[in-house]
Amino acid sequence: xxxxxxxxxxxxxxLALAGVMxxxxxxxLPWYAALGESTTGLQHEDGxxxxxxxxxxxxxGVTFEWDLIAPVxxxxxxxxxxxxxxxxxxxxxxxxxxxxxxGLWLTLLGGVVLLVAAGWGLLEGRVIATDAGENxxxxxxx
Numbered sequence: 001x002x003x004x005x006x007x008x009x010x011x012x013x014x015l016a017l018a019g020v021m022x023x024x025x026x027x028x029l030p031w032y033a034a035l036g037e038s039t040t041g042l043q044h045e046d047g048x049x050x051x052x053x054x055x056x057x058x059x060x061g062v063t064f065e066w067d068l069i070a071p072v073x074x075x076x077x078x079x080x081x082x083x084x085x086x087x088x089x090x091x092x093x094x095x096x097x098x099x100x101x102x103g104l105w106l107t108l109l110g111g112v113v114l115l116v117a118a119g120w121g122l123l124e125g126r127v128i129a130t131d132a133g134e135n136x137x138x139x140x141x142x
Contacts, residue, residue, distance in 0.1 A: 012124050013066040016074045016117035020054045020061075022110030023081055027051040029103030032092045041103050046088045050107055053077040057114070071121035078114030085111055 027047040030038035041047025053076070060073035085108040092098045 010066055010121060010124055012071070012117045012121035013061065015120065016057070016061065016066075016071075016114055019074070019078065019110045019113030019117055020058050022106050022113060023050050023054040024110075026103045026106030026108075026110055029106060030101040031088060031104040031107070032098045032100055034095075034098045038101060041088075041107060044088075046084050047103075047107075049084050050081045050111070053080045054110070054114070066121055067125060068122075071118045071125065074114050074121065075118035078111045078118060081111030081114065082108060 027041040027050055029040060031041045031044075031047065032039055041050065057070070057073045057077040061070040064070045064073075085104060089100055089104055089108065092100050092104070
């Protein structure tokens with residue numbers, strides 16, 4: 001389905017877009033500070049990984065709309081973002097001399113938002129398909 005009206009776009013897709021934007025902005029902001037000097041996410045590979053997977057999710061969302069493939073891509077990107085962000089947080093907090101900053105927290109929040117949006121989108125698509133009489137399980141007539 002091609003969305004010609006913004007009112008047709010599911011709210012879960014807008015939530016996923018907010019998660020993507022949070023991760024991208026989070027990668028640009030400082031992730032931690034040591035000895036008064038801040039380091040952004042893009043100064044390390046972790047920021048490139050998180051920004052890359054959410055940009056890929058954005059591409060999937062534009063290409064495949066918000067049916068099945070885009071929410072699955074959002075779920076994978078959210079999982080990768082949360083895992084990489086949590087790993088960076090645990091490394092920073094283990095050092096004791098480094099303090100986590102807003103960029104790292106925003107990246108983690110964006111990953112969680114992507115996971116929630118993907119779950120909502122998958123559930124929403126299943127409910128819409130069921131209401132329309134479509135077979136969502138693939139085991140026979142609806």
